[in-house]
Amino acid sequence: MQPQTPAPPPSTGRALEHPARGAIRLEDVLHALSDPMRLRVVRTLAGEARELACSDIELPVSKSTTTHHFRVLRECGVINQIYRGTAKMNALRREDLDALFPGLLDSVLLAADGQDLRSGGSAGGGG
Amino acid sequence: MQPQTPAPPPSTGRALEHPARGAIRLEDVLHALSDPMRLRVVRTLAGEARELACSDIELPVSKSTTTHHFRVLRECGVINQIYRGTAKMNALRREDLDALFPGLLDSVLLAADGQDLRSGGSAGGGG
DNA sequence: GGCGTACTACGAGGGTTATCGTACGAGGGA
């Protein structure tokens, strides 16, 4: 589909470590999801159909703290991160999570939405 | 729903505080479930159809630590605790959790079972 | 090559948590 766009070179050389599917631990995933900031990131990622850069997801914390949360999410296997130029794109590892823990991610997202509705607030959930 | 319960002496006088259904927070539940000891307790409780005393669930930690974990589970709304004589009976708050977070508990239990199978071990899961 | 943007690494601080040991209250049985 790209006429002569300089084929988006993914990882420019820097590689990021991700746990293999089999190495993803339920406890780690639950722990990652139990943090409000990280849950917000996951919900935003789930709402968008595309990858998002770290800076696309605004969190009410500092830059370094944001980096920390993204790292936690990556290291526990919840998201996939790849470098694209100066940006780092993030995507949910839906297939892996659904294969390992069927229905878990969906029920968490649903629960988060429901809780927001009950709290009378609007948070990251919807698109 | 028990037809003939021989001894229904409920709380002996000491009352325990539980959060109302509406006060249960998803993040707290996920956090509670992210601890291996507490997850084991929840799985054991889910496997048994009846209430279990604290001492019925053996954990590889000291008694005071066990008390701590049960307290966390109760305060975040995952389990219900009532005194019965010298024992304290524990039960999952399935109805509340299912009403608030449909499918969440089941998917967590399923995920935990699946993970155990993959790890080649048999843990608390059961039913 | 120079500049700006995006993200990281490091070190630090403040709060929370998991763990333990010990001493103590509550209830049931002999």
Next chain:
DNA sequence: TCCCTCGTACGATAACCCTCGTAGTACGCC
């Protein structure tokens, strides 16, 4: 009544986690 079991409270400790600021690296663009 005495004693045993069950669970609790308290104090202590070490580890963890979230947060931040600053300095630094990698990349794209001009």
